[in-house]
Amino acid sequence: MTMPETTKVLPNPRAAEGRQPASPPAAGPRGKVPPRRRPRAWRWTDLAEIAGALGASAALTWMIFGRLLPFRVMPLAYVVLGYVLFLPIYWFVIRDGQGATAAKDRLVTILVATGALFAFAPIVFVVGYVVKRGAEVLRPNFFTETMQIVGPLSKATEGGAxxxxxxxxxxxxxxxxxxxxxxxxxxxxxxxxxxxxxxxxxxxxxxxxxxxxxxxxxxxxxxxxxxxxxxxxxxxxxxxxxxxxxxxxxxxxxxxxxxxxxxxxxxxxxxxxxxxxxxxxxxxxxxxxxxxxxxxxxxxxxxxxxxxxxxxxxxxxxxxxxxxxxxxxxxxxxxxxxxxxxxxxxxxxxxxxxxxxxxxxxxxxxxxxxxxxxxxxxxxxxxxxxxxxxxxxxxxxxxx
Amino acid sequence: MTVPEVDQSVAAEAAPAPVGGVLEGVQVSCWFGARKVLEGVDIKMDAGVVTALIGPSGCGKSTFLRTLNRMHELVPIATLAGSVLLDGHDIYGAGLRLTEVRRRIGMVFQKPNPFPAMTIADNVAAGLRLTGRKVRDRDDLVETSLRRAGLWNEVRNRLGAPAGGLSGGQQQRLCIARSLAVSPDVLLMDEPCSALDPTSTRRIEETILELKDQVTIVIVTHNMQQAQRVSQHCAFFLAAEDEPGRVIEQGPTEQIFSDPHDPRTADYVNGRFG
Missing domain, CATH: 1.10.3720.10 (MetI-like)
Structure with a gap:
């Protein structure tokens, strides 16, 4: 409701932003409408925070597995430890910048997104694998021929269903x-x-x-x-x-x-x-x-x-x-x-x-x-x- | 006895201008399971007269109305006593078939309920298909019924459109037209305007007044002004706490509203309770 009004009234949102600290927002009928706020939108700084936390956890993981431990581990362990380290690092980063409430919020968001990924992954893998393997040998003749004259050593692209x-x-x-x-x-x-x-x-x-x-x-x-x-x-x-x-x-x-x-x-x-x-x-x-x-x-x-x-x-x-x-x-x-x-x-x-x-x-x-x-x-x-x-x-x- | 009446109704289909039937409830009592909701109701609903049933919620008006065309028994635990006479014949007796009773005593419900899977014209003619009857000129019947319900001019250009596209008031008048198309002798209306705006309500009331010489009309309403505007006979229902509903007073509408004999009727029609 208010959004169209805002855009109509404000010819230049930046000018309003500049003015805002000087005069606190007094939402009058003409002129001084405060800038639009999108509380749930992602900002570049959010991505930077995630990227930074990911980088830090990756570096830490590499240091632990690659330098401190005397033996080699399988690649999956890198992913697991990286994820486990990422969570507290990210939490600290957010708490430092935006407070404990926001940090908790972000942490749960990450956990829920991870869960969704796990739930969605199997179907993507199954369908993806079938499509990949099937597309390799699927030819038009698959729809027009039978297996009647196809021997066991014929090529996979021969014959049809x-x-x-x-x-x-x-x-x-x-x-x-x-x-x-x-x-x-x-x-x-x-x-x-x-x-x-x-x-x-x-x-x-x-x-x-x-x-x-x-x-x-x-x-x-x-x-x-x-x-x-x-x-x-x-x-x-x-x-x-x-x-x-x-x-x-x-x-x-x-x-x-x-x-x-x-x-x-x-x-x-x-x-x-x-x-x-x-x-x-x-x-x-x-x-x-x-x-x-x-x-x-x-x-x-x-x-x-x-x-x-x-x-x-x-x-x-x-x-x-x-x-x-x-x-x-x-x-x-x-x-x-x-x-x-x-x-x-x-x-x-x-x-x-x-x-x-x-x-x-x-x-x-x-x-x-x-x-x-x-x-x-x-x-x-x-x-x-x-x-x-x-x-x-x-x-x-x-x-x- | 039923056979000549069936013939008569088929003949009336061609030129639908019947005068309506006389419906009479005699000592009607109703139960839902062990709970008695209505006791000893005697009302005579004459042809050419609009009868209004008024009273506060939960006093058994709608239950009584539903006993008048045997819709009451659709509830598995519902039972009743007494009898309902249509032109002198008990509609609960063995002489009349259930489907014939319901065809001759039509009903318009509180909420407009046109059949969503049918067009406007099909809705009007639905009663014929549903009762398995043929009519020589279906288009003519659709037009006549819609005219009698006061809807023809609004829908004449879109008879093939789905009925769900009409406004609430139009839908309700479509339901009235649908009921009229099977040429009933009596039309029961269960708060037909409670879901409608004032303009649509006025249209429906006009329709009722136009129809009253052709069909016997019984209407349940919570609206005192509406009862005064459309009805000539009026019955006031009331149920005391934990007691079944009874008819407290009935008579000409004018007398009920201007000079009620019972103080409870006076309180109700003057808006002091209920």
Whole structure:
């Protein structure tokens, strides 16, 4: 509020600064507005203090390890000791210049930032390493060729994972087609109908999210493949994936349905709607965006699963477009078989597969964010729509 | 008995100008679990008359209103005694279907609640889809309902826009239009203006006065001036401490405000408590 006034009134902030010590700030209506203060902004002196403290601790560390100690230590020890020495040095520097309160504040800031770095580092390393190893051997032919005519000694850039990508997409689609209707219906039962079994069902769904994925694979293996009901194929893998997907979709969808205001249900019922129509025509459409997010989260949950498909899809090096018969491959399985090889080139190829898989998961999550932020809890969508409709109404006003 | 009435309502859909139904509460008592919140309420709400229910908070006005179209029973622990008669038939009896009762006795809520996932026109016509009925000329019904709610001129150019983009007062009138589109005999209004500014409130009151010859209107309000402006019949509810709410006095609005028989009514309408 005051900032624009300040800039308008003061033609030259430096002149005001010069004047300030002589006349203490009397914030009158005209002229003498004190200069802007940004209490939380970083200044060059702050950086200088950090740099100085870092330099001092580095020098001290070097002196201790390089001159005083009679033996050599590993490089990590330098970093650790340097950090440990940096903290008190920095604290003294700040306390000397700005007092104990500021020193404590800075010290905690450094500690918290270090913690954030530690928390963030693993994901950067994992993603960074996969991208680096994958990009080395990822070529366009990776998306157009299969492993059918690729021998164990072929170069890592030869061959491709088209058969695995196709398998992944088909199995994911089938698993979604199985799990999503079941999950949504269960969510409706839990949130809208609230029948007598709602509590045990919710308990089971919660417990199923922690189900080890290999157990899902074993389950399908023993009830479908073992009794020869259906041999190893894409669809059997989809069944195992659907088991894993079901609780994720159910719980996410139930949360979304809970957010739909009760007033809308009452409004629908007060119009004379049967309960099922009010759910179908009011509650579900209102939660549409959130429900799509739930579906995508479920897909992202299973797309990278290896254990269940290991036992159920069979795995192959040739293209099999039909998920209902014959062995089929998919990306996690591709990575698994390639990386177990003793040949360096095959291990390299596995990283390309991992990179593609990572990209697919990332794509799904970005999709979930876009769909979700478009209108999760209706409040945001309402704001956005209000803006949109205001412009349309203005346009209408101009026309008439 | 219900069959000819259904036919009548379908016929009325084409030219919606019904005169409204007579709603009568007979010895209505309500409980939430073991707690009795309302006792022995007898009110007759005549067609062509706006009935106002007034009284301090927590005296059971809204609970009574919700028993009138069977919304009360949506709360799992809610029970009631007595009966509510619509044109002489008990709405809690076996002769009338629950959904039919709610369609014939519409409700406008305290907070405007248009369906956010639908456009303005879809909101108005939502009652048809929700009750599974077809209408020959949907656009005509949308226009007629919006005109009756006094909203047509403001939204005629943006019927396809999302309903969430309307102002609060417009949303509330949209909700009224939505209720009118299923051609109810009675319209219940639960403090319809409490979330609105004075201008929107005046528009709604005008709408009520225009509608009162077509639909029987029952309105709960905390605003004494509003009760005086829109209603012809008035019932004063009051609940003593730890006791269920009762109707202390009812009669023509003019008499309740100018010459109340009960001193508690006089205190309340003159703003000395509540």
């Amino acid at each position: 088209l058969h695995s990508i196709i398998g992944t997409l088909e199995q994911l689609a089938l698993a979604t087609a199985i799990a999503v209707p079941l999950g949504l219906l269960t969510a409706v039962y839990l949130s809208e109908i609230q029948g007598p079994l709602a509590r045990p069902v919710r308990l089971v769904a919660d417990a199923m999210t922690a189900l080890p994925s290999i157990v899902a694979g074993l389950f399908i293996f023993s009830i479908v493949i073992k009794p020869h009901i259906w041999l190893q194929s894409g669809i059997v893998g989809s069944l195992a994936l659907a088991i894993l997907m079901l609780p994720t979709v159910t719980i996410a969808a139930e949360q979304v349905l809970h957010v739909v205001p009760g007033g809308l249900r009452e409004a629908a019922l007060a119009l004379g709607a049967p309960y099922w129509r009010s759910v179908l025509m009011v509650v579900l459409p209102t939660a549409r965006a959130g429900l799509s997010t739930a579906v995508i989260l479920g897909m992202a949950r299973v797309v990278g699963e290896t254990a269940p498909v290991l036992m159920t899809t069979g795995g192959t090096t040739v293209m099999n477009l039909n998920p209902f018969s014959g062995h089929q491959d998919n990306l996690p399985l591709f990575v698994f078989t390639q990386i177990r090889s003793s040949q360096e080139n095959q291990v390299d190829r596995a990283w390309a597969g991992a990179l593609v898989l990572l990209a697919i998961v990332l794509l799904l999550f970005v999709l979930a964010r876009i769909v979700g932020s478009a209108s999760p809890g209706r409040r945001r969508i309402r704001v956005r729509r209000r803006r949109g409709s205001r412009t349309t109404s203005d346009a209408g006003g101009n026309r008439s």
